[in-house]
Amino acid sequence: MAFTAADVKKLREMTNVGMMDCKKALSETDGDMDKAVEWLREKGLAKAAKKAGRIAAEGMAYATVCEKCGVGAIVEVNCETDFCAKSEPFVAFVKDICSVVLNDAPASVEAMKECKYPGTELKVSEVMPEKVMSIGENLQIRRFARFDQNTSVSYVHAGGKIGVLVNLKVEGGIDATQIGKDIAMQIAALNPRFWDKSDVTDDVIEEEKKILVAQMDNDPKMASKPQQVKEKIAAGKLNKFYEENCLLQQAFVKDGSVSVEQYMNAAAKELGGKVTFVDAIRYEKGEGIEKKQEDFAAEVAAQINAAQQK
Numbered sequence: 001m002a003f004t005a006a007d008v009k010k011l012r013e014m015t016n017v018g019m020m021d022c023k024k025a026l027s028e029t030d031g032d033m034d035k036a037v038e039w040l041r042e043k044g045l046a047k048a049a050k051k052a053g054r055i056a057a058e059g060m061a062y063a064t065v066c067e068k069c070g071v072g073a074i075v076e077v078n079c080e081t082d083f084c085a086k087s088e089p090f091v092a093f094v095k096d097i098c099s100v101v102l103n104d105a106p107a108s109v110e111a112m113k114e115c116k117y118p119g120t121e122l123k124v125s126e127v128m129p130e131k132v133m134s135i136g137e138n139l140q141i142r143r144f145a146r147f148d149q150n151t152s153v154s155y156v157h158a159g160g161k162i163g164v165l166v167n168l169k170v171e172g173g174i175d176a177t178q179i180g181k182d183i184a185m186q187i188a189a190l191n192p193r194f195w196d197k198s199d200v201t202d203d204v205i206e207e208e209k210k211i212l213v214a215q216m217d218n219d220p221k222m223a224s225k226p227q228q229v230k231e232k233i234a235a236g237k238l239n240k241f242y243e244e245n246c247l248l249q250q251a252f253v254k255d256g257s258v259s260v261e262q263y264m265n266a267a268a269k270e271l272g273g274k275v276t277f278v279d280a281i282r283y284e285k286g287e288g289i290e291k292k293q294e295d296f297a298a299e300v301a302a303q304i305n306a307a308q309q310k
Contacts, residue, residue: 011033015045025037056137057078059085059285060090060094060159060163073101074144074164075283077140078286079137084137096118100118106144124141149167150278153168155184162283164187165280168180169276182254184280186247191284193246195247196246199246205238208238213231247260
């Protein structure tokens with residue numbers, strides 16, 4: 001069975017083994033990809049640990065709530081490619097990790113790795129190398145959060161691109177699931193900087209006032225006004241900032257005539273109860289991870305040149 005340069009590239013990406021060794025493995029196995037992987041593993045060249053150097057910037061953000069106990073959990077687990085992120089084995093792995101967060105309440109990612117992996121007697125850290133090898137990519141458990149008080153509602157957007165976990169205080173025995181889902185969708189779509197205007201820090205407010213005053217200084221119609229007047233006008237314009245940056249003051253995406261807070265209060269009242277927003281977590285997969293761009297052709301050329309010089 002013949003093999004191509006693309007096969008060499010694919011095998012290298014699967015195993016993180018050097019190009020020349022991958023070429024030899026394919027030669028030894030008549031181009032059979034699975035056998036080539038096995039050949040490299042037998043030679044001690046392909047190990048799960050070798051994948052750890054590869055950038056894992058794809059993956060999945062996932063959130064869920066336990067139906068029995070009401071605890072909510074959200075996780076982000078990263079892999080290398082979008083193709084892997086959509087595969088059943090990877091999605092199952094992410095859900096298993098989320099169940100560890102739900103059931104064991106670990107204090108950190110490192111503590112989580114010491115917990116038992118669902119359905120086994122092994123630790124998460126002991127299962128991960130096999131998952132890396134079987135899934136074929138570097139896997140990283142990046143972060144997680146958990147709410148064990150009040151009422152939590154989860155939302156996963158676009159198959160795991162964004163995960164949101166909302167925590168609400170619910171009074172009157174009402175079912176606030178839809179309210180929580182609507183708020184979670186708002187958070188997923190607009191990613192507000194703050195939950196409420198009361199959360200905006202003094203330094204942010206002063207910076208906004210400074211910008212607004214500077215804008216008036218550069219406006220011919222406003223430039224001649226006294227500084228005190230400009231500052232008063234700037235303070236009055238802060239409501240616009242709150243409406244754009246604070247969740248509860250934002251226009252509700254499903255009905256722009258009311259704010260999120262007004263929607264929440266009205267919807268809860270209609271159900272015969274009261275709902276208060278407590279907190280929320282929003283994870284976007286790959287957020288803040290710098291993706292490493294590799295020039296594979298240049299790397300191959302460099303390795304060939306190095307081999308020829310030996």
